[in-house]
Amino acid sequence: MSAEVIYGSELAEQLRIEMKKEVTTLKEKGIHPKLTVILVGDDPASKSYVSGKQKASDFVGMTSDLILLPESTSEDELVQMITKLNNDETVNGILVQLPLPDQINEQKIIEAIDPNKDVDGFHPINIGKMLTNQETFLPCTPYGILTMLKSKNIEISGKNAVVIGRSNIVGKPVGQLLLNEHATVTYCHSRTKDMENYIKNADILIVAVGKAHFLTGEAIKPGATVIDVGVNRLPNGTLTGDVDFETAKEKAAYITPVPKGVGPMTITMLLKNTIQAAKNQSK
Numbered sequence: 124m125s126a127e128v129i130y131g132s133e134l135a136e137q138l139r140i141e142m143k144k145e146v147t148t149l150k151e152k153g154i155h156p157k158l159t160v161i162l163v164g165d166d167p168a169s170k171s172y173v174s175g176k177q178k179a180s181d182f183v184g185m186t187s188d189l190i191l192l193p194e195s196t197s198e199d200e201l202v203q204m205i206t207k208l209n210n211d212e213t214v215n216g217i218l219v220q221l222p223l224p225d226q227i228n229e230q231k232i233i234e235a236i237d238p239n240k241d242v243d244g245f246h247p248i249n250i251g252k253m254l255t256n257q258e259t260f261l262p263c264t265p266y267g268i269l270t271m272l273k274s275k276n277i278e279i280s281g282k283n284a285v286v287i288g289r290s291n292i293v294g295k296p297v298g299q300l301l302l303n304e305h306a307t308v309t310y311c312h313s314r315t316k317d318m319e320n321y322i323k324n325a326d327i328l329i330v331a332v333g334k335a336h337f338l339t340g341e342a343i344k345p346g347a348t349v350i351d352v353g354v355n356r357l358p359n360g361t362l363t364g365d366v367d368f369e370t371a372k373e374k375a376a377y378i379t380p381v382p383k384g385v386g387p388m389t390i391t392m393l394l395k396n397t398i399q400a401a402k403n404q405s406k
């Protein structure tokens with residue numbers, strides 16, 4: 124058997140075409156969705172993500188401003204910049220690219236963003252709303268993963284979902300969204316004992332570890348859905364996920380590739396959240 128590959132890139136394109144129409148209609152009503160991205164320092168991986176987001180914003184007809192700050196920026200300076208954007212009525216969404224340099228406390232920065240402009244969905248107020256299943260900005264990668272599963276009508280309710288990785292931006296929130304969809308969720312991480320026993324019972328596997336070839340086909344349950352969130356740059360420059368795609372593809376029913384899988388969906392959900400922010404703020 125060979126799995127059906129879920130191309131996030133194709134779904135992202137379809138969604139962006141719909142979003143472009145919506146943005147056109149909004150503009151006719153005087154609503155001009157605008158995202159401002161702050162990038163501190165010059166991490167090459169961050170730059171690649173920022174340029175992808177820029178292209179996508181242009182496509183849907185949204186304004187996307189980029190503020191580049193030096194690596195030496197202090198926490199106070201960054202908070203001041205965020206406060207200015209919070210008070211700028213033309214800015215609907217604010218994204219501060221993570222990770223930040225060591226002198227800046229990330230949590231403090233996340234909490235400085237107005238929750239109504241927090242299109243990353245990282246502010247504690249928005250996380251709390253997600254946890255209690257209230258409408259809010261969902262974190263973009265988990266939201267993109269959920270949208271991919273739904274696009275293929277993959278059953279979530281009652282299924283065993285195993286999330287490998289427990290970061291605040293991917294692992295924890297994706298598990299929460301799957302729980303909200305009535306999955307039985309298990310989190311595995313670096314201290315998990317006998318991880319293979321959880322993996323082999325997983326109907327849905329979310330792999331967000333950050334290690335190339337972390338998961339191979341032999342570990343997974345036949346017919347599982349495998350979502351690869353890894354973004355690993357190999358020494359030769361190619362991008363690869365956390366899953367050994369070739370072996371996993373032979374056992375899974377559905378699998379996402381890297382590139383062209385989760386990444387393009389992350390960007391698309393960011394645009395979707397920004398459009399939602401603009402609509403909310405126009406009321």
Ligand SMILES: Nc1nc(=O)c2c([nH]1)NC[C@@H]1CN(c3ccc(C(=O)N[C@@H](CCC(=O)O)C(=O)O)cc3)C=[N+]21
Nearest residue numbers: 171172175219220221243354362382383384386387389
């Ligand atoms: N505040 C914040 N929010 C984020 O959402 C955030 C962040 N910081 N920091 C970094 C990570 C990483 N991330 C990616 C998004 C898209 C691709 C993506 O589109 N990748 C393409 C390939 C791009 C390439 O070839 O370089 C793909 O998978 O097909 C990758 C990585 C968002 N992040």
